[in-house]
Amino acid sequence: MIHKNMVALILAGGQGSRLGAMTKKMAKPAVPFGGKYRIIDFALSNCSNSGIDTVGILTQYKPQQLSTHIGIGTPWDLDRVHGGVTILPPYMSEAGGDWYKGTANAVYQNLGFLDQYDPSYVLVLSGDHIYKMDYRKMLKAHIDAGAEATIAVIDVPPEDASRFGIMNTDDNGRIVSFEEKPSAPKSTLASMGIYIFSYENLKKHLREDSLDPASENDFGKNIIPDMLKAGEKLIAYRFEGYWKDVGTVQSFWEANMDLLKADNEVRLFQSDWKLYTETASIPSQYIGPCARLTDSIISEGCVIMGEVEHSVIFPGVRIGENTRVVDSIIMENCVLEDNVIVNKSILLTGVTVRSNNAVGNGTDIAVIDEGRVLSGSGFID
Amino acid sequence: MKDYMAIFNLAENENDIRSLTTNRPIASVPIGSRYRVIDFMLSNMVNAGIGNVGIFTESNSRSLSDHLGTGKPWDLNRKIDGLFLFNHGLCNLMYTDSKVIKNNMEYIYRSKSSQVVLCSSYMICNMDIGKVCESHEKSGADITVVYKHITTADSGFSNCFTLNIDKSTGDLLGAGKNIGIGREADVCMEIFLMSKEKLTEFIYRSTSLNSLGSFYNLIFDQIGNLRFNTYRFDGYVSCINTVSSYFKANMDMLGRGVSDELFRTPERPIFTKIKDEPPTLYVRGSSVGNSLIADGCQIEGTVRDSLLGRYVDVEEGAVVENSIILQNVRVHKNAKLSHVIIDKNVDIDENTELKGNEYFPLVIEKRNILR
Numbered sequence: 001m002i003h004k005n006m007v008a009l010i011l012a013g014g015q016g017s018r019l020g021a022m023t024k025k026m027a028k029p030a031v032p033f034g035g036k037y038r039i040i041d042f043a044l045s046n047c048s049n050s051g052i053d054t055v056g057i058l059t060q061y062k063p064q065q066l067s068t069h070i071g072i073g074t075p076w077d078l079d080r081v082h083g084g085v086t087i088l089p090p091y092m093s094e095a096g097g098d099w100y101k102g103t104a105n106a107v108y109q110n111l112g113f114l115d116q117y118d119p120s121y122v123l124v125l126s127g128d129h130i131y132k133m134d135y136r137k138m139l140k141a142h143i144d145a146g147a148e149a150t151i152a153v154i155d156v157p158p159e160d161a162s163r164f165g166i167m168n169t170d171d172n173g174r175i176v177s178f179e180e181k182p183s184a185p186k187s188t189l190a191s192m193g194i195y196i197f198s199y200e201n202l203k204k205h206l207r208e209d210s211l212d213p214a215s216e217n218d219f220g221k222n223i224i225p226d227m228l229k230a231g232e233k234l235i236a237y238r239f240e241g242y243w244k245d246v247g248t249v250q251s252f253w254e255a256n257m258d259l260l261k262a263d264n265e266v267r268l269f270q271s272d273w274k275l276y277t278e279t280a281s282i283p284s285q286y287i288g289p290c291a292r293l294t295d296s297i298i299s300e301g302c303v304i305m306g307e308v309e310h311s312v313i314f315p316g317v318r319i320g321e322n323t324r325v326v327d328s329i330i331m332e333n334c335v336l337e338d339n340v341i342v343n344k345s346i347l348l349t350g351v352t353v354r355s356n357n358a359v360g361n362g363t364d365i366a367v368i369d370e371g372r373v374l375s376g377s378g379f380i381d
Numbered sequence: 382m383k384d385y386m387a388i389f390n391l392a393e394n395e396n397d398i399r400s401l402t403t404n405r406p407i408a409s410v411p412i413g414s415r416y417r418v419i420d421f422m423l424s425n426m427v428n429a430g431i432g433n434v435g436i437f438t439e440s441n442s443r444s445l446s447d448h449l450g451t452g453k454p455w456d457l458n459r460k461i462d463g464l465f466l467f468n469h470g471l472c473n474l475m476y477t478d479s480k481v482i483k484n485n486m487e488y489i490y491r492s493k494s495s496q497v498v499l500c501s502s503y504m505i506c507n508m509d510i511g512k513v514c515e516s517h518e519k520s521g522a523d524i525t526v527v528y529k530h531i532t533t534a535d536s537g538f539s540n541c542f543t544l545n546i547d548k549s550t551g552d553l554l555g556a557g558k559n560i561g562i563g564r565e566a567d568v569c570m571e572i573f574l575m576s577k578e579k580l581t582e583f584i585y586r587s588t589s590l591n592s593l594g595s596f597y598n599l600i601f602d603q604i605g606n607l608r609f610n611t612y613r614f615d616g617y618v619s620c621i622n623t624v625s626s627y628f629k630a631n632m633d634m635l636g637r638g639v640s641d642e643l644f645r646t647p648e649r650p651i652f653t654k655i656k657d658e659p660p661t662l663y664v665r666g667s668s669v670g671n672s673l674i675a676d677g678c679q680i681e682g683t684v685r686d687s688l689l690g691r692y693v694d695v696e697e698g699a700v701v702e703n704s705i706i707l708q709n710v711r712v713h714k715n716a717k718l719s720h721v722i723i724d725k726n727v728d729i730d731e732n733t734e735l736k737g738n739e740y741f742p743l744v745i746e747k748r749n750i751l752r
Contacts, residue, residue: 269659284676284688284689287670298674308663
């Protein structure tokens with residue numbers, strides 16, 4: 001057995017029901033984001049940029065598109081001889097089979113996967129957050145503190161604090177208590193859902209938790225409070241930088257719009273921390289003679305004849321003449337014919353808008369289902 | 382279709398395109414905003430189901446082997462067959478292309494294919510090679526040669542082989558070179574189909590003759606002795622062997638017809654190496670028209686009738702017109718470029734003005750910093 005210092009597990013089984021039509025056909029981590037990526041690319045690229053070469057991805061809700069996207073992990077350099085990427089769906093055993101009941105249960109059911117690599121530390125991540133982070137720095141903080149668990153936290157505005165899991169810490173960053181969505185938060189340090197555990201101790205807690213029928217088998221609700229109760233050393237690792245949980249249509253739209261500046265906080269254009277994704281061989285984008293483009297990001301394979309303002313355009317999109325796209329997200333292979341107006345809308349993959357149509361009213365975000373054809377003439381919102 | 386392997390002969394004449402080939406062979410010259418010259422013919426082979434490709438390079442192939450890697454983008458990183466790259470760092474001036482192939486005869490022996498497509502890299506086209514194979518097999522000829530009838534022989538395809546084909550029978554009567562006199566010509570596209578035995582015979586004949594001519598000359602020497610079949614290709618093709626043909630081929634790709642034929646034939650995509658660049662950002666105040674732009678660019682200035690490679694930054698007030706800018710170039714504020722070819726990694730300083738023309742585009746070689 002070859003020992004791995006740290007193995008990452010990405011929790012990618014959630015539905016993300018608040019994303020509505022976007023997650024009708026795929027799990028939230030597989031939702032396209034940022035002009036050519038999928039949400040999980042952020043966590044996966046963080047892993048490979050942090051030198052982590054063994055990653056397990058726990059899937060449950062509609063995993064097909066996610067599994068196809070990940071494949072054998074080549075885009076993230078995770079097609080490895082030893083380690084690499086492994087997709088971990090729920091499974092049957094002699095005693096029957098169970099869906100993953102909670103985040104902790106999902107990891108508990110895959111202790112066998114972890115044991116193969118004899119890791120010292122386990123990194124548990126969410127597959128649905130937008131951020132760039134060097135997990136090596138977090139591991140160093142974990143080791144330096146001699147902690148049993150380290151939780152990444154981010155300072156949130158006081159008025160938002162009651163929406164998050166809040167860590168109350170002492171002066172040395174040691175977590176003294178944890179409250180899930182407190183009505184009267186004592187601190188503004190919100191958990192980012194990123195944990196590093198010393199493996200042996202985690203294993204012990206997961207086994208105990210699995211025997212407790214009252215437990216919800218959740219890291220935030222059960223494992224972390226159990227560890228605190230046992231008096232173990234848990235520390236908060238402060239992350240500074242951009243981090244967004246794109247849980248709702250509104251926050252998804254906002255996070256996309258955040259990318260439209262050269263000095264965007266996501267640092268999309270910085271080459272020192274590349275984002276990797278599965279890419280097709282398609283030609284460069286063609287910009288027509290009368291096109292007008294402002295504050296937008298556009299990907300390969302597009303043919304743009306009309307006007308694009310403050311929008312995110314995915315690969316292979318066609319935008320016809322006299323067509324105007326504003327404040328919108330247009331996903332792969334959409335076709336907008338001539339004389340179309342799209343305003344503050346999200347067009348999912350493969351939508352066609354026939355000539356002389358308008359989509360979106362400019363105030364609420366309109367989401368158009370995958371593959372829909374909007375024909376006739378009129379106004380859709 | 383019988384079982385074919387492809388052999389790329391990269392002994393291509395670089396005399397008139399030196400400024401772009403100081404660091405690389407023609408095969409890996411960037412073209413069409415995100416491709417390399419060889420991507421087209423290599424994709425043609427792969428799209429015809431050919432899974433065994435041998436590439437015979439002369440020297441100077443660092444850039445090419447970096448581009449090809451294990452052959453993954455072309456689905457040629459295979460356990461059975463796949464991509465074979467033969468490098469010749471030991472550069473003996475007396476080496477000819479046939480000797481380079483002979484030195485690697487074992488590869489040809491060991492290949493299980495019975496038929497060979499021999500080709501060059503610098504003919505840019507999207508061709509259904511399967512149809513050529515069909516024609517070859519139907520004809521029963523020893524050798525099939527692909528040609529294109531052109532009406533621009535005075536301005537393009539210079540020094541390419543031309544074929545003298547009997548108009549009534551289609552028989553190949555002879556071969557010569559295009560020296561630019563007259564407009565009409567049947568230009569050889571340097572694609573030859575033959576059996577592996579025939580190829581082996583040519584290789585041994587060439588070395589026993591100690592011939593210094595090109596391998597293709599040896600083939601044409603056999604006109605009259607062997608049975609030739611000619612296959613006429615009617616699609617778009619350009620030969621990248623001069624700076625002006627390179628410039629023109631790039632500009633051709635801005636046209637909808639050529640671009641759709643080359644890049645948007647659904648069953649025959651052109652594959653290339655993947656680079657993981659972010660989408661391109663167009664900032665307020667930018668103005669872009671009739672241009673092919675690769676991903677990873679940041680555009681604040683004006684770009685017209687041009688092709689931009691990956692990671693090209695055009696700053697505020699800069700104007701790029703009728704130009705080809707290769708990867709990783711920064712055009713600083715208020716610089717003005719017209720009819721120029723800027724090779725990779727060049728910095729164009731503020732207020733610089735550079736101007737060539739359609740026939741003599743100005744080439745700025747790799748890694749220059751212009752102030």
